[in-house]
Amino acid sequence: MKARSRAALEALGALPDERIDLAEAALAFARIDLPEEDPEPVVRHIALLAREAGVLPRAGPAESARALRDLLAVRHGYRGDSETYDDPANANLIRVVARRRGLPVALGILWLKAAEAAGVEAWGIDFPGHFLLGVGGAGAGQGFVVVDVFDAGALRTEEELARMLGSFLGPGTLLGPEHLRRMTRRQVLLRLQNNLRLRRAAAGDLEGALTAAEDMLRVAPEAGSLWREAALLAEALERPRTALAAWERAAALTGEDEAVAALARLRVRLN
Incomplete structure (x- = not known):
């Protein structure tokens, strides 16, 4: 099972970034850590999200973001786990789907999958200390809104983003374009798995941390x-x-x- 999952990661790692299926890669990572778990419920659930997203009305950025929020946060109950944030389950897609709770980047992968099915442009934002999503509309040239998937899909204003930035980098830090950098798909996956690598290293499990790093390198060589x-x-x-x-x-x-x-x-x- 682990060998097949690692082979899948290597195959994805050989693809151009835009062709990487984030959910497929995240599930491969999850199966390496939980080889005894049946992945089919996750596969079926992701397919369901895609079908439901595929019939959402085509709209502008804010309307598209709210429609995705209604699907993922309201209908399916996805939100951040603020009570046991550091639980490794929050970065494992199998556990995230089962619990409907997770880290921002794990939830974001499901949002990105749904957005793709809906024909909505969306991407990860490398915000300091907190993964966010940029969501555009169903057509080009419409701008974008910033979505906090950890907070049930709340749309963040510039003022809110500035406060979030200040709380992480210190009061007086000015919000700039460098704080809203668009992430590649590989960067999203590395941010997901880095949670596992860092937690293992902090716990003194250097063997586990090295294994996590080696698996990450399969998809980002x-x-x-x-x-x-x-x-x-x-x-x-x-x-x-x-x-x-x-x-x-x-x-x-x-x-x-x-x-x-x-x-x-x-x-x-x-x-």
Whole structure:
């Protein structure tokens, strides 16, 4: 089961970013962590969301966002888990669908799947400390609204975004375009799984953190910074050959001095 899921991630990782199916990739990640769980209920539920979204009326950004909110938050009850936020289940699509609760980015993947089925342009926003969605309309050139899927699909005003930013980066931080960067599909998936990697590392489970990083790299093999993290974890686990291979990829992709120095150090050690 894990081998098939990892093969699926590698196949997705070979695709152009715009062809990656976020829900398929998120489910593959979930199945690696919960190989004993039957994925079919999730597959059927995602198909249902797509069918229901496919009949939503074509509209402008705000109207489209509200229609998606009525589908996902009202009809199906999806919202953020503020009570047990750090529970790993909140980043696992199997558990998120079963509980109708999750982290913003896990919920966002379901929203993005529904938006695609509805013919609505939508994308992840790399907002500091809190994943958000940008939702456009069913036609081009209509602008977009910012949606907080963790808060049952609330549409965030510029003033609200400024307050959220200030609470994370400090009072007086000015909201700018750099805080509303549009994310690629790979970046959304990495943000999802980074929750798992960081939690495992914080708990002292370096083996689990390295496994999470390696699975992330299957879908994002060109992520130089992630190769660096994998290399550091491998070194901490006293796996010099694994670390060497990861540093080689990091050096090739980033050319950073740290990676070059690490390669020299490990080559001397292994000779």
